[in-house]
Structure formats: structure tokens, C-alpha cells
Amino acid sequence: MTGPLLGWLFVLVMAVGPLWFGDLYVLHVLTSTGIFIIGAMSLNLLLGYTGQLSLGHIAFFGIGAYTSALLALGFDLDLGGSEPVVFGPKPVWVAFLGGILVAAFFGFLIGKLAFRVRGAYFVIVTISFAQVARMVALNWVDLTEGPMALSGIPPLSVWLPGQGVVPLYAKEYNYLIVLAVAVISFLVIQRLVDSRVGRAFVALRENEPLARSVGIDVTRYLVVATVIAAGMAGAAGGLYTHYIRIVDPDVFLFIYTVTMVIMVLTGGKGTLAGPVVGGLLFGIMPELLREVARPEVQWIVYGVAMIVVVFFVPRGIVPAVGGLWARTVAKRERPASATLVAGKETSA
Template structure:
């Protein structure tokens, strides 16, 4: 139990050493990009894995976080509702903008949850997809605010105060990698704390049997809204990281393919497990880079689909649950082979 408790910290420490042992800028850039989508997958896992609600519009919260953080850090002026005087917002400190992006994504998640959780199943999926498409059309057509297809560029990098050096921009590959790792660690431990709490147990109860959960006094809509709010906030953090590391965004951040990528990472790794999105994210996040010089993009998508089908057939619960079940089976066999209190015969005693 003690070893399992410290395993996440050991993994974080191992990943933190990557820029030291392998300081290749390309590798660090790829790992940072992969890490951003792992954070997004962690957010989706809270909703899909622990409440059983499939959101195919989850990229909306990612995009809202990205655009809010970018716009506030750049500053903007916009005219709307027929007023002659423009509404002017001066550039804000990048961390204030980043936190505002998380808050705006969380608020959007709460509103979507309040409306959408009055329905279930396919209706909820349709609501989330529609919301994402509306956000994409707003980003594409509200040119005065978002620059539309011309994109928002020169987005300032996030900063950090270093004793003796003052405030430094996190622009190096290593700094951005560590920033994404820190955000991913916070997101993981946040979800872990929720899942292991009374709120998390209520979410799992709703996933397993909503009727029975309601019968024992669990308020379904309340806990589902909490899950959506936290999930959207973490997705907004991933979007903010994306905006401040890439430093240019356009309406493509609302692409449906980003949501599909998150879903694949969660399901392949093992939905409803804390390690699942990380394992699935590493596999499907690094695979495109590994295959970039080997096969055409069309062949890559065919390979992804084939691999996904194989995983669903061979490991229907995902990679992490399959390995966990294998470990449990081995421990049971060991316990049967060597019962407690009955020592196994020594090698020389068999005769």
C-alpha cells in the first residue's frame, strides 16, 4: 500500500528529470504538447470515467480557456449591442488571464451541466456537441474580438518569479515542459482527491446505478454539475497552457478531432482509472511523432483506428485495468501456492 501511495510522486520525479537526461528541444516540445492533451484527457475522465456521461463537446471548454486567457493577456476592445463607445479591456498579467480562463471554462461547464443534465444519453451528447460548434462559430465569425481565421498571435508566455533573477518568461523548451508537468500533476491530484472523497463516491454510484443512487438520497443533478464544473475548469487550464505555449490560436482549437483525441486517450488507457488518461495520452500522443517520418498521415489514422479496435477487443476495459487485473491474478495464484503459515519446502527437501 505504501509503495502504491508513492508511485505517482515517483513518476512525477522521473518525468521531471527528462530535461536533464535528454535535453533535446524537439523531444521536450513533443512531450509538452502531449502533456497538454493528457491534462485535457484527465479532465474528460472525471466526467466520462466517473459519472458515465459522454461529452463529445469537451473541446469547447478547452477553447474557452485558450481564448479567454489569450484575449485578457493581450487586451482587446470591442463594440457590441449597438453602443458607439467600444468596450476596452487593458492587457492583464498572464497568470491573472490564465486563472480567468479557468474560471470562464468552469462557469461554462456549470451552465452546460445545469441545462444538459435535465436529459441523459444521446440528448446530452447532442447538447455538448452543439455547444462546441456554437463556440467555434463565435470564434470564427466574431472577428472584432477573436480575429477570426486570422488568429490571435503574439500571445505572451506564462512567467515565473525566480529569486535573484526577478520575473522570467517561460519561453525555453525545458521551462514549458516543466510548466505543463506541474499543471498535469495538479490536475491529477485534484481529480484523485475528488474521486477518493464522498463526492467521488457519489459520482461512481450514479455511474453504476443512477436509480439506486437516487433512492438512497444522492442528488444526481448536483453531483453531475460538480463533475462538469471541475472537468471544464481543468480542460480550460489545458487550453490556457496551449495558448501561452504555442502563442498563437485560431478557431481550430474547437476542432471536433481534439475531443475525439481526448476520448481515445481515456478509453484506451482505461476510463474510470486515475492512470488511464496518462497511459493512453502517452501512447496516442507520442505515436504521431514516432510515425511522422514512417508513413503518410492517412495511414497513421488507419493505424490509430486499428490499434483502438484491437485494444477494445483484447482489453475492453482499457490498458490500465487489464494490467491491474493481471497483477491481482498473479497475487492470488501466489497466495494459493504458498498459504499463510505453511512454508514451502526447500529445494533440497523435496526428495
């Protein structure tokens, strides 16, 4: 079975299976996991294909969440004049797209600034940016409600003939929307990495001085990767805020970036399926352990699982499985080739 066919079969199973199963808790877990898989795929574009570790990637997730929530609710912005500027509520899909664009814009700004440095300095810049974003969300109470959180955020909706705009409160609809956005994100990344731009990303990851010597504009391509990754993370944040329908400064917590990094590294960085496999494994595992183990035992099992994956398959699950499959196919073809050669020698 070819890769694309197997991928579409997986999407079909994910679309039909949980809905047929009908457990709302399972749908909630898969929806939440899917949102973070989208975030992990966006991080993989930086970490896996350009080799840049962004430990502040959750900032774009949070910016997308807050922007989408504020645009959907409407807000007043005091610019220092006599009257505040009033922004009325926008349709939820307009707000969602606004969150993507604002996150991508900040990705552009951070990319232009951060890619003037490399290595540990780049990591420090991205972490600092995430902390600044969290402090703004926490202290700009007039806009974000601070620690009291923005609540009453409208869900995503759809227009139906004869019924008008129908809010999608049901978990089934939110699950399908998250699945659709995840598939679109996957296809965008796939198309990108198979293009000339993607080859430039890999060249920068493998040997940046050599890439410069052949005329690749390093800063330009790294900024492009950051903008796309930031916009995709903003989409994940928008899905989160319209699904949970409440958002507070904790959305910027560092642990969420660590979760995305774990998903990418365990699944296989620099592979298309890696964040999906790692996301499903480490997104669903805590929920499975919750039923059979105490919280402290859950964290021990979680940590041991990460150590086992990193120790035995340091390149990630997807490259390890791919290598095993290639070796198995090679062993099957080798006897047939040997028999064919022996037959020719006998006839000669």
C-alpha cells in the same frame, strides 16, 4: 512498491529524464501530449466517474485558450454604446486563471441545461455547444480576429529576485509547467474521487435511480463534476495558448474531443492512471510513426492499434494490467498458503 511511491517515481522520471535527454523536439512532443492528457483527465471525470459522454468537451478547452489569450493581450468590447469598453492586458498568470474560471462558468451553465436530459440528448447538447463556440470564435472578428487568429500571445512568466518578471520562452520551462499542472490536476481528481462527492459520482454512474432513491441530488453532483472538468479543460487550453502563442477557431475542432475520448477509453475510463497511459500511448505514437511511415500508413497503424486495444482489453490498459498483476500475486500466495495448511495437518 506501493502505488503512490510508483506514481511519484514516474513523476520524477518524467521531470528529469526528458531534460537530461535534451532533445527540444522530444520536449515539444511531450509538452503537447501533456496538455491533452490534462484535457483527457478532465473528460474522464465526466465519462469515467459519472458515466456522461461529453462530445463537446473541446469547447471548454477552446474557451480557456481564447479567454487566457484575450486577457493577456487586452481587447475592446463593443456593447452597443458610444464607446467600446477597453480591457487592458493582464499578467499572464491572471489571464490563465481567468481562462479557468470562465471555462468553469460555462461548464456550470451547460451542466444546468444539459443534465435536464440524458443519453443521446446530452451528447447532442454538448456537440452543439462546441459548434456554437467555434462559430462565435470564427465570426466575432472584432474580438477574436476570426480565421486570422490571435497571435503574439505572451508566454507564461515567473518573477525572479533582481530580474523582475521573466518570460518563459524555453521549451524546458513550458514542459515543467505542463507537468506541474498535470500533477496538480491528477491530485485534485484523486482527492475528489476518494471523497463523499466521488462516491456519489460512482453511484450515479452505476445506478442513477437507486442513487436518487437514497437521497443523492443527481443534478447537483453532475453539475459539480461538469464545473470541475470544464475548469480543468480550460487550464489545458490556457497552457496550450501560452505555449503555442497563437490560437484560432480550429482549436474547437471535433477531432480533438475524439482524441481525448480515445485516450480515456484505451487507458481505462474510471481509473486515475487511465488517461495518463492512454494519453502517452496515443500522443507519442503519431510522432514515432512519422519518422518511419507515410501519412496514410500512420493512420492505418493508429487505427489498428486502437482496434487491438479495444478488442483485447475492452476495459482499457490500466484495468487489464491491474487484473493481471492481481492474478499473478494470487498465484504466488496460493502455494505458500497450501504449504502452511499441509504443515499444520502433518503436525496434527
